[in-house]
Every structure is written in structure tokens, then in C-alpha cells.
Amino acid sequence: MIDIHSHVLFDIDDGAEDLQTSLQLCLDSYRNGCDDLVLTPHFFEYDTVSDFVNERNEKIEELRKALAEKNIPLRIHPGAELFLTDDIFDAESLEGLTINGSRYLLCEMPLIPFDTRFVTRWFENLIDRGYTPILAHPERYVEVHNDYQLLEDLIDRGVLFQVNLDSLIGLNGLQPQILAVDLVEQGFAQFIASDAHDIEFRHTRLIEKLNELPDEITEEMVEQCMIVNPQKVLNNEEIEIEITDILD
Numbered sequence: 001m002i003d004i005h006s007h008v009l010f011d012i013d014d015g016a017e018d019l020q021t022s023l024q025l026c027l028d029s030y031r032n033g034c035d036d037l038v039l040t041p042h043f044f045e046y047d048t049v050s051d052f053v054n055e056r057n058e059k060i061e062e063l064r065k066a067l068a069e070k071n072i073p074l075r076i077h078p079g080a081e082l083f084l085t086d087d088i089f090d091a092e093s094l095e096g097l098t099i100n101g102s103r104y105l106l107c108e109m110p111l112i113p114f115d116t117r118f119v120t121r122w123f124e125n126l127i128d129r130g131y132t133p134i135l136a137h138p139e140r141y142v143e144v145h146n147d148y149q150l151l152e153d154l155i156d157r158g159v160l161f162q163v164n165l166d167s168l169i170g171l172n173g174l175q176p177q178i179l180a181v182d183l184v185e186q187g188f189a190q191f192i193a194s195d196a197h198d199i200e201f202r203h204t205r206l207i208e209k210l211n212e213l214p215d216e217i218t219e220e221m222v223e224q225c226m227i228v229n230p231q232k233v234l235n236n237e238e239i240e241i242e243i244t245d246i247l248d
Helices: 019-031 049-069 086-090 119-128 142-146 149-156 174-185 206-210 219-234
Strands: 036-039 075-078 081-083 104-108 132-136 160-164 191-193
Touching: 019 049, 036 049, 036 219, 049 075, 086 119, 104 119, 119 132, 119 149, 142 149, 142 174, 160 174, 174 219, 191 219
Parallel strands: 036 075, 081 104, 104 132, 132 160, 160 191
Antiparallel strands: none
């Protein structure tokens, strides 16, 4: 499996606190069937892209060295989780923030209520610049639950969706679970990922959580969202969107 969304990289955001925690999260990930893990620390300040990328890359190399010393054969890849704001309009190159140097950018919006008038413009800006945005955990946004039209507008523009495994098994509440299941089942979501932050709760032990998936989520869906499509991202290949239904 390939996990495209994690906060496993140490001492850079609200994820792993130190190198030892990063190593344990990586070990848990590998023992649970993950061969490739994308490190996507939160990114907020668009005037600090170079500094952020340099710090992230230094920590990735330190983690790679530690993984090799511990004989943990997990492959780790650079990425980021961009917090979208109007600052995106003035941002220069974001290439250092893409997943594994590809066209794909993992993005997030505010989880609390916010003015959605510029949401489509944020994503249009990224698309016009040649990036393919992946919206992280759409099932968790208050504004999405207030208006599903927002999702449909993003789908029409070619935005891809990544749902959290925690949401699929109900750990983020009933409403997020219902929407997450619908998104995967109907073909709106192209990815399932851990969004891992810690060892105990938001962890990387994927098999534990996959065993709790509702019956609607089939093995074929999991394979598409955790192997086939993520591999295309790592290879910078195009992902075709196949939607079998529409949101009610």
C-alpha cells in the first residue's frame, strides 16, 4: 500500500515530536503493509516556501538514514499539506511542495466555518499553474456539509479527493463517516490515507483500521485508492476520474 497523507516527519508540525516517534510510526506503517509513505507536513506561509522545503528535506534525509540503520525498508517521499488562503494568488513556485516532485499538490481548507466564495478560485489558480490539486479529507469540512454544491464545483474543475481512513471507520463522527463512505463508493474519492499524527490514536497501523471498514467499501475500492492511484501520483501519471453516481 501507499499512504499519501501523513504527519510522520518529526519536529516540523503537529505530528511526530521527535525522530524516535517518526521511526516508530514508520515501523508500524511498514508492518501494516505500507511500502511507500508520503510525508506531508502542514504548510501555511507562502512567503517561506524555500525555507520550508529546505527544512523538510533535511529532516527527510535524517529519517532515511535512521530507517536504513534500523533496517526498516519503508520508502519515504516528500510532500506537504498546503493550507489554502488568498495568499495562494501571490505565491511563487510551489513545485517543492508537490508530492514526490509530481504535478500533484495535497491541499486543505479550514475545518471551522469560513467564507467559501474564493474556494473555487484557489483551486482554479493551482490548476492554471499546471498542478493537480488533491483536497485532503473533504468529509471533515463544516462548509462541505453545509453545501454539497461546493464539492460538485470542485469535481467539475478536476480536483481530486482524499478521504481519511479514520473517517471511514467512524472515528471522526457519523456525518463525516457517511460522506466519506459515499465519496469512495460513488467514485468521487481517488485516495484513502491515514493522515497519521501520533502512535496511539491517529496512527499508521493501517491494517487495524482496514479491518473495521464498513461493508460498502470493497477490497477493489481499497486497492484503487491505496495502491493504484497513489502509485500514479508517485510516478506523476494522469489519474482518470470515474464517477458512478452523483451526490444526493
